[in-house]
Amino acid sequence: MTAYVFVGPTLAEEDRPRDWDVVYLPPVEQGHITALVQEAPTAIGVIDGRFHDVPAVWHKEILEALHVGVPVYGSASMGALRAVELAPFGMRGIGRVFEQYLGGVLEDDDEVTVAHAGREDDHVQLSDAMVNIRATLREARARDVIGDATEQRLLDLAKATYYSRRNLRLTLAEGRAAGLPAHEIDALSAFVAEHSVDQKKCDALAMLAVMRDEHGTFPGAEARFPLQRNAFVERSHSNGLIHDGAGDFLRVDAILNEVRLRPARYLRLRRGALGTVVSRLGTPPGDARTRTSAALARFRTIHHLTADASWRSWLAEREYTQDGFTSLVEDEVLARGHRPYGGALNLPLLRALRSDADYARVVRRARAKKHFLAAHGLADPSGPGQAADKEVLRWYFASTGTPFPGDIHRYATSLDFLDGYEFLKAVRDEFHYVSGDPTTPSAVPEMACETRETDEDDLKSHISAAVWQAEWPTR
Structure with missing residues (x-):
């Protein structure tokens, strides 16, 4: 029965009541409420929000929360602004600031806007509202x-x-x-x-008092409005944020990239995420036969079965016919051909990863990497101190034991990166994080927690690897 409240400079840490089941989070930004709704909170309160350097909290995500029966309260600052705009849909506005906006006494957003320090400095206020x-x-x-x-x-x-x-x-x-x-x-x-x-502080405390009094008795009323789930909503889910359970928010891609950079593991995760998706039910791609032949040839090369005699012997030992084994490869080719646009596979991948015993470690590592890069000024890929592209790519392929591809873009998209640039950024972030040196490491480091999972007894994994490697040329 946990309520979540987004607050920053309006209320200092010592002024936030903790005599009820509430979690205080940093100022809200776009994607935060969508992420919280997945945890079925009893209520969400919005006091402070960010807008200057990141996209502001989206009206649509608040509407989504209201639509599924999560009460949303707003006051004092960003919360008052959104509450006025969404009051007709059920968002609860509380306090004098909200009332003044609602009554038209106040109109400008800058009435509640202040400059403040970052989270590491407790969002201390630097100007007066x-x-x-x-x-x-x-x-x-x-x-x-x-x-x-x-x-x-x-x-x-x-x-x-x-x-x-x-x-x-x-x-x-x-x-x-x-x-x-x-x-x-x-x-x-x-x-x-x-x-x-301090009117904003008074309003924020008033909202918290109401939420505390109503905690545990929040009505789960049905939405009074229809909610259209357009392409923007779907994108916010698949490429948005998740709450890590420790008061921080991480990009879905940042978590998945922890696995994407480890190909053997990612191929298994992807296969599990696709579940029972079998492309045979639809129209197979026109190059399916060519891709199957290439993958089969790659499989035989990897396992030193290029000689016909050894190949026939290998099939016989496993009671496969040539056609039967080719069908297995073709199934994987068709499944690999399922490439949802715009990260549409992200949520199934995340669900599959969450069922893994290693999920908590993956999230902790993604969070640690995020804060390391920010602390060393490396979050911006165009900023100073970034390692050279060739250096990090050589390190990555050597660390994973993967042949250096002749086409980085094709390699990147084979692991469901949007393009070669996104792949390179992920590799560069990993390189800096593992080295612990924001500039030029003196030694080439190993990828942290890298496990070369070969799955010697897992034929499907071997087939997946062959099909995957056949998608991109090596040098």
């Missing part, structure tokens, strides 16, 4: 600390300042320089030191 400045000045005027004219002039000065540089004390200095009554500015400075109003 306009709604907090308004609330403080309103309270000062109500107590006759300042008059109407001074309040309005200070509001104008603050509003004219870019949100990341807004600071009430600097605004007071600007007011003094602009000729506002010195006695009012002096009195207001003293007032602000003791009685400034």
